[in-house]
Amino acid sequence: MSPIKGITGVIRLPRLGKIRLGLRKESSEGFPYPVPTDYFVCPDEVRKIFGEKPTELAIMLPTEDPNQWAGQYLRCYSSYRGLICRGDGETALARVNIKTGRIATHEDVETELREITCSPKTCAHYETLRCKRVMNLQFLIPDCPGLGVYQLDTSSFHSIVGINSSLELVKAVCGRLSMIPLSLRLIEKEVEVDGKKKTVRVLSLTASYTLAEIQKFAQMPPGQVLVLPPPDSEAPDDLFPEAVISKENVRLEDGVTERDLIKLWDRAKSKVWQLDIREHQLKEWFEKHCHVNVEMDDFNWPLPPAKFTAEGLNRFLKAVDRDAAS
Incomplete structure (x- = not known):
């Protein structure tokens, strides 16, 4: 060979x-x-x-x-967005409000992944135990x-x-x-x-x-x-009680919660790695069916980039399952 x-x-x-x-x-x-x-x-x-x-x-x-x-890593979770910030004590990758730059809450509609400063000593999320190692x-x-x-x-x-x-x-x-x-x-x-x-x-x-x-x-x-597959974005069982992580569960369009979107994202990432799907295959499928430009590196993120929707991820998973069964 x-x-x-x-x-x-x-x-x-x-x-x-x-x-x-x-x-x-x-x-x-x-x-x-x-x-x-x-x-x-x-x-x-x-x-x-x-x-x-x-x-x-x-x-x-x-x-x-x-x-x-x-x-x-230092990780911050919410019940409706899953993992929203991951840092090493100096820099972090967080989902933030595009206008304010603050870590996104359930009220924020326009968000993006952005590199921010990670400082546990001054971080309100760390002080309130929403963020932990x-x-x-x-x-x-x-x-x-x-x-x-x-x-x-x-x-x-x-x-x-x-x-x-x-x-x-x-x-x-x-x-x-x-x-x-x-x-x-x-x-x-x-x-x-x-x-x-x-x-x-x-x-x-x-x-x-x-x-x-x-x-x-x-x-x-x-x-x-x-x-190895990238670790999933689920909060650990031994550290994040529901009283600390917000209990709100916000609905998105098409009746899908953001928690559901995170679960779809984890499933899609697992399929990509398990089935060894190539970058050109991802590009062609998402461009044809969802009209978005997708790269393999997108599937290394703990949270789905804004271009991925629940409908698109659902269609992708169904298509993969059909191909695997044929």
Whole structure:
């Protein structure tokens, strides 16, 4: 097989499912809110392997680049727009009101994605807990059927620091990160909050093997380079209660809510990556059916650019499903 630069040797892994750190319940007024659990809330195929309420999962990391599978940003969410701002403490990409430049609310009609200054110390959204640090951790579960990754989101400071520290140790011991058998655990940890000691549940990344066994695994070739799907824009279960994220749900034209638009966007992005749809195919389809100019880079955004409508995304998904079934 002759190589093609930029194509040959690149494998895109689909996201097989989400693993959560809590359950959704409804208040007496009918509003959903997250309740933390002392176990991983897993899809059916994962529970078949690790039990109904697992506290430990056998995982592998898919590539050598943590930025691909352990993205860490300050993220601000709203119930009607999903992810509205993502920053690193210096700069951020936010959906803003075109005229005022302020982060968009449900009342704003004309909005756009714009790069803005990210300063947690002066950000009102950070002070009111609408914006928090979030890690999107994506990993392989070798014992489960299917080739793809599972995603787990956390905004816990102690979980993020603990995982980052473990990654440094694995790298130092093995010389690499990918395809090393590891254990992801949910453990209790005593921390200090506002001067008081408190027991919380945090993520822990460790190994179930001896140091000698781990080093033997490290001598095996990791395989081809993998390209992962971009993490979805859903708010993590362990950090953003509905009382903090606005409960309003604003209707758009054609009876579609903005939350629905975000869900359509996530589905469309997943189809593009899973089916390896090429840029020229996207360009031709959207130009013919929606009269807009579309590029592959558009599908890297966490929120849909203004040129994408709910009607257009729905038509695109139906067309893709028809082609896949034929």
